[in-house]
Amino acid sequence: MNNFLDVISSSLSDQDSDDDELVMHKLLFAAHEIVCQRGETSNVKKKRRKSINRDREAANELLVRDYLNHDSLYDLSKFEDRFRISKNLFLCISIDLENNYEFFQWRWDARVKRGFTTFQKCTTTLRQLAYGIAANFSDKYLKMSARTSRECTYLFCEYVIELYGDIYLRNPTKSDGEQLYATHQSKHGFQGMLGSIDCTHWVSKNCPNAWRGQFTRGDHGVLTVILEAVVSHDLWFWHTFFGMEGSNNNLNVLGASPLFNDIVQGKSPNMPYIINRREYNHGYYLADEIYPKYAIFVKSYTYPTD
Known part of the structure; x- marks a missing residue:
């Protein structure tokens, strides 16, 4: 003009x-x-990006036919191998997400077409978490773009923490501690045991190049991220400390982890037990030789008499 x-x-x-x-x-x-x-x-200005007509409904039908039907193509063992969780747990999480969050419901999009189902969104998330694949990998089987796949993963993690965090991501209460005492004593003869503590190194094959120097340890030969965990007899991981930078071992991680914060701050409930006529206020953990000689760590015998 x-x-x-x-x-x-x-x-x-x-x-x-x-x-x-x-x-x-x-x-x-x-x-x-x-x-x-x-x-x-x-x-x-009126030119639009090219729209790819993905057949979402056909992809969902293929997913259901392969894994989720009663007479599915792949059996339960194949399901657990590829999803890294059981089929019942997958269905439970999917139903809870669908009932509580609009994003995981089967809705109509702006083009008046049906969007992705809850099963498709949960499947792309679990495959990224389990295998570390790229977000655009889901386009081959689930017909889902990389942007949608990344959004599914982010919201899945956020909502799962909201749904199950208070149940699973918590320290044992006094009632939980008493049950752990009773179970470990009846099964193993260890009175006052809360669980076993140890660290493990997880291989990080998709680690970004900028982070490689932070997670390198010479004796492993590959990039690893160390994980500290406490687990009970029924595989309840009620304590995890993950992702600490540097070349670490069990002692480094123990010094930085929040495992004993509640005890130091006086917030941990007293769970007394008696061994050799001596009363202790807090339970102990089974550990290996690298851990210090604290009363809260009990180590196995190198050469047991029996």
């Missing part, structure tokens, strides 16, 4: 030397040029 006004101003300034008919021709030419330019600009 500014160019059009400049042309008009220039044309009108020349009307002393040109006749009215010539000035009008100039005005019409300038107007036609500006209209053409605006038409090209509007065409550029």
Whole structure:
């Protein structure tokens, strides 16, 4: 529009030397040029990115037929191998997410087409978490874009913590401690035992290059991230400390982990037990030789008599 006004101003300034008919021709030419330019600009603005018509419903039918039907193509053992969890647990999590969060419900999108199902969203998340695959890998089987796949993973992790965090991501209460005492004593003959503590190194094959120096330990030969965990007899991991930077061992991680924070701050409930006529207020953990000689750590015998 500014160019059009400049042309008009220039044309009108020349009307002393040109006749009215010539000035009008100039005005019409300038107007036609500006209209053409605006038409090209509007065409550029109206241009949209290419839309890929993914057959979401067919992909969902294939997923259900392969894994979720009663007479599915792959049996329960194949399901656990590929999803890394049992089929019952997968269905339980999917139903809870669908009942509590709109994102995981089967909805209509802006194009009046059915979106991805709860099963598809949970499947792409579990495959990324279990195998460390890229987000766009789900496009081959689930017909899901990388952006949607990443969004599913982020919201899945956030909502699972909201749903199950108070149940599983917590320290044992006094009632839980008494049950652990009773079970470990009846099964193993260890009175006052809360669980076993140890650290393990997880291989991080997809570690970004910028982080490689932070998670390198020479005796392993590969990039690893160390995990400290306390587990009970029924595989309840009620304490985990994961992702600490540097070349670490059990002692480094123990010094930084929040395992004993409640005891130090006086928030831990007293769970007394008696061994050799001596009363202790807190339970102990089975550990290996690298841990310090504290009363809260009990180590196995190197050469047991029996």
